[in-house]
Amino acid sequence: MAPDDRRRMIVRAVLPLVVEHGRGVTTAQIARAAGIGEGTIFRVFQDKDELFDACVEAALDPAEALEMIGEIPADLPLEKRLAEAVEALNAHMQRMGAVMGAARAGKGRLSPEEARNRKSVTGDSRRESLEAMQRAVRELFVPDAERLRLPVDKAASLFLSLLFSHSRQLPGGPATAEMIDVFLHGSVHA
Template identity: 60%
Template sequence: MGVEERRSMIVHAVLPLLVEHGPAVTTSQIARAAGIGEGTIFRAFKDKEELFDACTVEALRPDHVLDAIAEIPLDQPLEQRLTEAAEALGAHLERMSALMAALHPTGKGRRSPMKLGRRESLTAMREAVTELFTPDQAHLRLPADQLASLFLALLFSGRRLSLDDGLGAHEIIDVLLHGALGDT
């Protein structure tokens, strides 16, 4: 196994441990989860900090959510496509949030090793969601890319606000597609 493959294997084994134990996870736990000796960890990473940074980068990567959105059939109704996208995006945000919360138990901010990739990540997500709107472009009031941006803004801000008033993805999608006014 090459160095990069070994690093990737270790990172994928460590992610759930970090969510469960935070930075207190031991090298013994890491080695056991990865099925390797403790010394192998330090042949792949110079220290735990470098390993945690690699885990953070992996958790922030949008690859999984982009793949999930790409698999959504475009022949489904738009509401169904957006619901599936919201579920995939929600799972992505949950994974990121769980890891970030585990790595920041004291409230002290750690540097993010991926700050420069945030814009590219959001752009890729917007482009993926734009594809979901495109089959209905002739019936849309705004261009597909603008609606994708609006959808992501509503979805992400709803999660960030953590409202407990029942406002979920379904309600956001309903208002986005049908407006705020009810039947008059």
Template identity: 50%
Template sequence: MRDMTPPETGKRRAPAMSPEQRRDMIVRAAIPLVIAHGSSVTTRQIAQAAGIGEGTIFRVFADKDELLQACVAEALSPGNSLAELASIDLGLPLAERLAEAADVLRAHLDRIGAVIGALHTTGGRTRTERPAGGPLPERDDRGMTATRDAVAELFAPERESLRLPPEQLAQLFLGLLLTHPDDEPDTAALVYVFLHGALTHDHDPDD
């Protein structure tokens, strides 16, 4: 008897992306190119990296400048770093928790610097700049507050042994990370000094 099963017509298509999902996908593909080329990156390069037609970019972005501003906004967004901070194992020793947090936050800051620096170097304008003759943009502290709270959670298991509340310690720790000295200590040294102070153990404070 002849098999009446209809032949397969090929793989099932993936569900269509929403405009927001497509924007996010394009921005993720664009950021490494923005870091490499700054504002001289072309929409054709971005489309190739994203695996889409160039016209698709202009279905969700008005122009290249809007796309570049979206890349800056994504770099500034603390979303990824907050997720990584929340995933740090609270069962680890405090020094290890803080070392992981420092690496996460430094990577976030490096990404911001790379994106904004590349645009500045190539003459691009970012939304963090003051418009000619205009006021400075309003400061949005929500991201910093969320980051401080996420770091404070890392101190919570030692709450009874802390000299200061976790929120204050988190603010101090972030202050160390945000200073960016030219000869910035490595992560282990920074965490050690933060937890144990600047003096060596064999130093006699009465000398």
């Protein structure tokens, strides 16, 4: 197996363990989940910190959510297209938060150099991720472009902003269907 493929395979196998055990996951558990020997882990990753960093990077990757959004039929009503997109993006954000929180738990404070490096890497990844999400969500609005009061790009951007704030929902806050309804139709009776 090519080194990059082996690396991806190990990360994919370890992600659920990181969420469950955080930094306490053992190399024996990692090896068992990945179906490899413990020594193989350290031929692919310098140490467990590098493996955890790779898990965080994989959690930031929205590819699975974007694929699900790309498969939403364009002939569905806009409300249903947006609801399916919310479901895919919420699952991505929950997975991302769980992995990042678990991988960071117990690590302690980053040195100033580590913080600068991480901010640079995650900042680039985050920006690329957000741009990819915006492009995918934009396509959901295209079939209804004539009905929109805003340009498609602005509608997608505004919708994502609302979705991201909705993901940190306050108790008693709106359900997804209510959020989509208010987004599309406003909160004041005409």
